[in-house]
């Protein structure tokens with residue numbers, strides 16, 4: 001697979017780089033960002049945290065706003081941030097921010113017009129890791145994290161692929177997309193009206209049926225304007241408690257849904273993942 005470097009910036013002794021490539025699964029050009037810590041400079045292979053961003057984001061929001069690179073450099077962890085949807089003039093879109101471009105929801109769409117390009121589950125689970133492991137000095141130790149729509153992606157992907165990730169974490173995740181307006185809208189469009197097809201991508205449903213444990217950490221702000229209607233951490237906590245699942249849920253007074261919240265606690269997430277590598 002050929003990839004093209006489009007930016008390169010030294011940061012905390014390592015390198016932040018952006019690449020484009022042809023995606024076979026999404027049938028379009030995709031862009032991703034990678035942070036390579038200084039420990040890579042002698043050819044050593046480092047573990048990777050995959051970061052999945054939320055609605056309206058690209059590969060840039062997390063890298064520019066989360067303040068994660070200092071601790072990634074200290075811990076010797078690479079971070080990979082994909083885009084949140086396929087892109088391009090021939091890719092189906094919607095007028096609203098919560099469907100279409102910037103809102104791929106990390107599922108494989110089965111419905112027209114979305115199915116042609118919106119295969120973000122396969123992109124994150126298969127195509128992107130293969131590219132990363134072919135082109136960069138990374139080991140096969142992987143963790144996954146994300147925010148909001150990306151928190152849903154991170155937790156559901158870890159639950160569906162427990163052998164692939166040593167740990168998973170999320171900020172303000174959509175925990176139960178089959179049961180909230182963002183999820184119902186996206187899953188109806190991408191997966192159709194049959195709600196049984198939605199459950200394969202729902203963190204609460206997957207955790208309830210899980211037979212393996214991927215250690216999980218979730219941070220949630222209690223002044224998040226999406227908390228009650230869209231995010232529902234209590235549903236996740238209830239499912240985890242019933243299964244005795246290894247979930248750490250931290251709820252923080254005063255914090256909202258923004259990257260100011262993520263930046264306040266991202267160090268803890270990277271240290272959590274480092275402890276499990």
Ligand SMILES: N[C@@H](CCC(=O)N[C@@H](CSC=O)C(=O)NCC(=O)O)C(=O)O
Nearest residue numbers: 054055056057061097147148149150259
């Ligand atoms: N109406 C808002 C909603 C978009 C928004 O809040 N996006 C969040 C993720 S929400 C869940 O997936 C986000 O991360 N935005 C990018 C950022 O850099 O903050 C809007 O259109 O802005």
